[in-house]
Amino acid sequence: MKKSVLITGAGSGIGAATAQEFSRRGYFVFLLGRNRKNLERTAESLTDFQIVSCDLQDPIEIQTTVDQILQHPQGKNLEVLVNNAGIFKTHTTLEGSDELWLDQFKVNLLGPVRLTRALWTHFEKQGKGSILNVSSTLGLKPTANTSAYSASKAALLNWTMALAQEGGPKGIRANSVSPGFVDTPIHAFHSLKGEDKENTLKSLGSLQPLGRIGTPEEIAKAIVFLGSDDSPWTTGANLNVDGGIHLA
Numbered sequence: 001m002k003k004s005v006l007i008t009g010a011g012s013g014i015g016a017a018t019a020q021e022f023s024r025r026g027y028f029v030f031l032l033g034r035n036r037k038n039l040e041r042t043a044e045s046l047t048d049f050q051i052v053s054c055d056l057q058d059p060i061e062i063q064t065t066v067d068q069i070l071q072h073p074q075g076k077n078l079e080v081l082v083n084n085a086g087i088f089k090t091h092t093t094l095e096g097s098d099e100l101w102l103d104q105f106k107v108n109l110l111g112p113v114r115l116t117r118a119l120w121t122h123f124e125k126q127g128k129g130s131i132l133n134v135s136s137t138l139g140l141k142p143t144a145n146t147s148a149y150s151a152s153k154a155a156l157l158n159w160t161m162a163l164a165q166e167g168g169p170k171g172i173r174a175n176s177v178s179p180g181f182v183d184t185p186i187h188a189f190h191s192l193k194g195e196d197k198e199n200t201l202k203s204l205g206s207l208q209p210l211g212r213i214g215t216p217e218e219i220a221k222a223i224v225f226l227g228s229d230d231s232p233w234t235t236g237a238n239l240n241v242d243g244g245i246h247l248a
């Protein structure tokens with residue numbers, strides 16, 4: 001039977017590319033998100049998959065979804081959790097309401113914590129599990145007007161290191177990948193067309209030592225490396241996949 005992976009935010013961007021990469025590597029893929037149409041679009045290029053609708057802001061939905069996954073025939077082979085879903089809102093500290101802060105912390109931090117908690121016993125019984133958290137360059141090096149998002153991603157990075165120590169003796173690994181600028185629907189510029197898009201990509205690209213922004217596929221390869229058995233002795237690590245912007 002195939003190994004299984006659960007990927008959150010699998011309907012678009014980095015999550016969709018990660019689903020394709022794990023599928024190419026022979027995994028059964030559980031695709032999690034809210035927008036079913038997007039998840040179905042990702043599934044079009046996969047061989048073995050199951051779509052699971054879940055709003056990561058809702059702890060009860062998370063538990064019900066994990067219960068469903070573990071009852072699925074491929075659930076017992078679930079080895080990898082990719083906490084990829086995220087939301088990004090720009091606002092100054094003064095303008096950011098409690099609600100804006102809480103929304104970003106619920107999806108970007110508490111969603112991963114709750115999913116991990118719900119899957120912990122399963123991984124423990126297996127004596128094996130891998131949790132891959134998608135953070136951000138902004139979690140290491142915040143910029144003005146991204147304070148809540150950056151703080152949520154910094155917390156995710158820090159928690160990954162605590163989790164690695166808790167999981168190590170049980171055979172459970174925890175690592176993170178921190179993408180820089182990647183052209184996905186999370187950015188308003190993603191939907192620009194023609195010259196406007198070209199000019200935006202050129203000016204954003206010049207911020208990176210490598211001279212361009214990244215693709216979802218480039219992040220997916222790093223996620224699969226750290227999430228899969230390709231890195232059996234790596235835990236508590238963070239991989240910056242960002243064209244070098246964390247140095248800029």
Ligand SMILES: NC(=O)c1ccc[n+]([C@@H]2O[C@H](COP(=O)([O-])OP(=O)(O)OC[C@H]3O[C@@H](n4cnc5c(N)ncnc54)[C@H](OP(=O)(O)O)[C@@H]3O)[C@@H](O)[C@H]2O)c1
Nearest residue numbers: 009012013014033034035055056085086136181182184186
């Ligand atoms: N693109 C970048 O430049 C960049 C840079 C650094 C880090 N990242 C991180 O990379 C990850 C993937 O983002 P992306 O760039 O691929 O953007 P994206 O295409 O907008 O993907 C975000 C995904 O998160 C899901 N999501 C949002 N809220 C959710 C909720 N309440 N419950 C369940 N799923 C939810 C969305 O799915 P539904 O709408 O179906 O729910 C969507 O598929 C995020 O964690 C983001 O912070 C991205």
